[in-house]
Every structure is written in structure tokens, then in C-alpha cells.
Amino acid sequence: MLSKPVELTDKLDPRVKRTHQLLARAFVDLIKEKGFQAISVRDITARAGINRATFYAHFQDKYALLDYYIREGFRQEIDKRMLNACHFSRENLRLLIVAVCEFITTTHAHCVPAEIKFETSIEAEIKAQIYSLVLKWLQQLEGAPSPELAATSASWAIYGLASRWSHTKEHASAEVFAEQALPLVLANLSLSTALIQNN
Amino acid sequence: MLSKPVELTDKLDPRVKRTHQLLARAFVDLIKEKGFQAISVRDITARAGINRATFYAHFQDKYALLDYYIREGFRQEIDKRMLNACHFSRENLRLLIVAVCEFITTTHAHCVPAEIKFETSIEAEIKAQIYSLVLKWLQQLEGAPSPELAATSASWAIYGLASRWSHTKEHASAEVFAEQALPLVLANLSLSTALIQNN
DNA sequence: GGCACTCCGTTGCTTTAACAACACTTGTGT
DNA sequence: ACACAAGTGTTGTTAAAGCAACGGAGTGCC
Numbered sequence: 001m002l003s004k005p006v007e008l009t010d011k012l013d014p015r016v017k018r019t020h021q022l023l024a025r026a027f028v029d030l031i032k033e034k035g036f037q038a039i040s041v042r043d044i045t046a047r048a049g050i051n052r053a054t055f056y057a058h059f060q061d062k063y064a065l066l067d068y069y070i071r072e073g074f075r076q077e078i079d080k081r082m083l084n085a086c087h088f089s090r091e092n093l094r095l096l097i098v099a100v101c102e103f104i105t106t107t108h109a110h111c112v113p114a115e116i117k118f119e120t121s122i123e124a125e126i127k128a129q130i131y132s133l134v135l136k137w138l139q140q141l142e143g144a145p146s147p148e149l150a151a152t153s154a155s156w157a158i159y160g161l162a163s164r165w166s167h168t169k170e171h172a173s174a175e176v177f178a179e180q181a182l183p184l185v186l187a188n189l190s191l192s193t194a195l196i197q198n199n
Numbered sequence: 200m201l202s203k204p205v206e207l208t209d210k211l212d213p214r215v216k217r218t219h220q221l222l223a224r225a226f227v228d229l230i231k232e233k234g235f236q237a238i239s240v241r242d243i244t245a246r247a248g249i250n251r252a253t254f255y256a257h258f259q260d261k262y263a264l265l266d267y268y269i270r271e272g273f274r275q276e277i278d279k280r281m282l283n284a285c286h287f288s289r290e291n292l293r294l295l296i297v298a299v300c301e302f303i304t305t306t307h308a309h310c311v312p313a314e315i316k317f318e319t320s321i322e323a324e325i326k327a328q329i330y331s332l333v334l335k336w337l338q339q340l341e342g343a344p345s346p347e348l349a350a351t352s353a354s355w356a357i358y359g360l361a362s363r364w365s366h367t368k369e370h371a372s373a374e375v376f377a378e379q380a381l382p383l384v385l386a387n388l389s390l391s392t393a394l395i396q397n398n
Numbered sequence: 399g400g401c402a403c404t405c406c407g408t409t410g411c412t413t414t415a416a417c418a419a420c421a422c423t424t425g426t427g428t
Numbered sequence: 429a430c431a432c433a434a435g436t437g438t439t440g441t442t443a444a445a446g447c448a449a450c451g452g453a454g455t456g457c458c
Contacts, residue, residue: 014248051446250416
């Protein structure tokens with residue numbers, strides 16, 4: 001169990017799915033109430049109606065649950081826009097930026113201010129997922145030089161831009177911002193525009 | 200398991216509680232959509248995310264689930280008004296009538312018209328619970344003659360009145376109706392008014 | 399210091415749920 | 429008449445969750 005908390009969503013024991021859901025729901029509720037640091041594993045399991053020993057059968061500690069929750073949340077944000085099934089395009093890259101913006105704002109709504117663990121976990125997880133997604137896109141193109149470097153710079157740039165956007169008072173909509181950010185990210189990708197399918 | 204679906208609410212395996220809840224929730228949703236008759240056990244378990252074999256570990260069939268759902272629903276309606284913890288009084292009897300009215304209206308909201316199985320199950324279960332509650336009250340008084348007969352007539356009268364009320368177009372509020380019905384029920388109880396604590 | 403308290407992470411054992419498979423009944427249509 | 433689907437109950441086996449209990453670590457308190 002400890003080896004693979006990687007959700008395949010389908011074909012997974014219904015009991016496991018339920019336990020994860022219940023824990024995650026109790027977790028976010030408690031975070032809204034007390035903040036992440038103040039929460040104990042006892043709190044989470046009591047709220048979820050799950051035995052404490054069962055918690056440890058699924059997650060190493062509350063930090064692992066946080067990571068899991070963030071990972072799954074962002075993955076769903078990606079799936080919702082069907083970006084995993086798609087190829088590289090200007091439009092899909094734009095949607096990816098929007099997805100990052102929206103995920104950051106929704107998680108910030110839950111997070112009591114200045115909980116660094118929250119921020120750093122989000123950053124690491126989102127960048128990792130952006131990286132692997134963009135890398136997959138670039139590898140499908142086959143004309144791109146050093147896709148690893150390009151994916152790295154893209155993931156950092158996208159997260160950095162979205163983070164700055166979210167911390168800006170009175171920021172524009174995610175859609176508008178994405179249009180602004182898009183050329184910068186495309187530049188970072190250092191792709192000849194010929195490779196990019198418009199729309 | 201088949202012997203005791205009597206919910207004690209507390210001190211019950213969390214897994215059992217969850218299974219019951221999930222089944223009940225899926226059940227009412229499906230009733231709203233298709234009506235009771237059209238539902239199969241497969242439908243319920245599929246919707247609830249519960250294995251079909253597990254269903255049969257808890258309930259004999261969908262009729263048993265219906266009974267369980269009604270029983271629990273009305274029991275909660277009683278608990279909500281703390282009538283189980285109380286003694287007999289004019290006010291508590293009034294609250295009991297209100298509880299019956301409200302329960303009937305909420306369940307009718309779920310029930311597609313003219314499903315007799317629904318109606319008859321509700322009637323039987325509610326009357327039984329009214330009976331045992333009123334009987335307990337009367338036995339506490341100790342001055343009441345033939346409490347069994349009195350409780351029987353009260354349960355039939357209360358359900359009958361409430362049922363008539365619910366089927367009347369443009370009926371008054373349950374509170375108003377309860378005030379009307381109260382003297383009739385008290386008469387049925389054939390108690391000397393001296394025994395009744397006012398409020 | 400000693401004491402009470404709370405949380406942590408883990409263990410052995412028990413209870414419950416999942417799952418696949420089975421024989422059986424009840425239509426439905428061709 | 430026959431296959432065919434779809435639902436019903438039931439079974440044996442396996443995996444997950446519950447549970448009580450443990451030692452250990454930190455915290456406050458007198």
C-alpha cells in the first residue's frame with residue numbers, strides 16, 4: 001500500500017477509493033477550520049470515521065496525505081480540460097496555464113495565510129505534473145531539440161507566472177492572464193513557430 | 200446480520216454504518232428517479248458503490264431496505280424532537296403529531312404517486328413506533344387503565360388523522376393541524392385530564 | 399524530578415466487504 | 429421452442445478496515 005498511492009481511478013478496490021475520499025474530505029474541512037499545522041492524524045481519522053491504523057495503511061503521515069490531495073486535485077483539473085489526451089498546441093498550452101491558475105486560487109481559498117508547507121507542496125507537485133505533460137507533448141512532436149530542458153523551463157515559468165498572478169491584488173481573470181503569459185512560455189520553449197499547430 | 204438490522208446508532212462497526220448510509224442514499228435517489236418498483240438490487244448497489252453480495256449480508260431484499268429506511272427516518276424525526284427521552288404531556292403528544300405529519304410529507308415528496316408498497320410500509324412502521332412510544336409514556340404514568348388499548352387507538356388515530364391531513368389539498372401547517380387533532384387523540388386515550396401534566 | 403496528558407507509529411487478531419462464480423427464475427423476441 | 433439477456437440469492441475465498449494495545453516522544457504542571 002505504501003508503495004503505490006498512485007491513483008489509477010478505475011479498477012481499484014471500492015473500499016480503498018472510499019477511504020481515500022473520506023480522508024481527503026475530512027482533511028480539507030479541517031484545513032479550512034484550523035489550518036494545516038494544527039491538524040493531527042487523530043483529527044482527520046475521527047472526522048472521516050476511519051480507524052487511525054487504517055490511515056497509516058494508506059499514508060505515511062499527514063504530509064503524504066497533503067501531497068496526495070494536491071496531486072489528485074491538480075490531476076483532475078488537467079483531466080477536466082482533457083489535456084492528457086491531447087497533443088501540443090497553442091490552445092492547449094493556454095488551457096494548461098488557465099488550469100494552473102484556477103487550481104492555485106481554489107487551494108489558496110482553503111489555505112490559511114502563510115502556511116509554507118502548503119505552498120511548497122503545491123509548487124513541487126504542480127511543476128512536476130506540468131513538466132511531464134509538456135515533455136510528453138514535445139516528445140510527440142519529435143522535431144523539438146532537448147525536450148527535457150524545454151519542459152523544465154516551461155514548468156518553472158508557468159508556475160512562476162501563475163503564482164505571481166495569484167498573489168497580485170485585483171488580478172485579471174485567469175483567461176486574460178493566460179493570453180498574456182502564453183508568448184512568454186512559448187519563448188521559453190524555444191520552438192520554431194513552424195512546429196506549433198495554431199489551434 | 201440478518202437477525203438485527205435494529206440500529207443502535209452508537210457502538211456499531213463504522214463499516215456497517217457506512218454501508219447502510221450509502222445504500223439508503225442511493226436508494227432514495229433512485230426512488231426519486233424511477234420509483235420504487237422499477238428499481239433492482241443491482242441498481243442500488245451499483246449506485247452506492249457496494250458489492251451486491253454485501254447488500255444481501257445486510258438486507259433480505261429491497262423491501263427490507265425500504266422498511267429499514269422508513270424506520271430509521273421516522274426514528275430520527277422522533278429523536279430530533281427528543282420525544283424518546285420525555286414523559287407524557289400534552290405538549291409532547293402535540294410534537295408527536297407534528298413529527299408524523301412532517302415525516303409523511305417528506306416521504307411523499309420522494310414517492311412517485313400511487314406506489315402502494317410505499318404507503319403501506321410507511322403506515323405499518325409509523326403506527327408501530329407511535330404505539331411503542333405512547334405505550335411507554337402511559338406505563339410511566341402508572342395510573343392509566345389498559346395502556347395497550349389506549350396506545351393502539353392513539354397510534355391508529357394519529358396516523359389516520361395525519362394521513363388525511365397530508366392528502367388534503369391546501370392543508371394547513373402541521374402545527375395548526377396538530378392543535379386541531381390533539382383533543383381527538385386525547386379523547387381516544389380516555390385519560391382523566393387529571394393525569395395529564397399541562398406542559 | 400515525577401506525573402498526567404496527548405499524539406505518534408506499529409502490531410496481532412477479528413470482523414466486514416469485495417469479488418467471481420454458481421444455479422435459478424423471469425421475461426423477450428425470432 | 430430455443431437462445432439470450434437480466435435479475436435474484438447464495439457460496440467460498442481474498443483483501444481491506446476495525447480495534448485494542450503497546451512503547452516512545454513531546455509538553456505542561458506542581
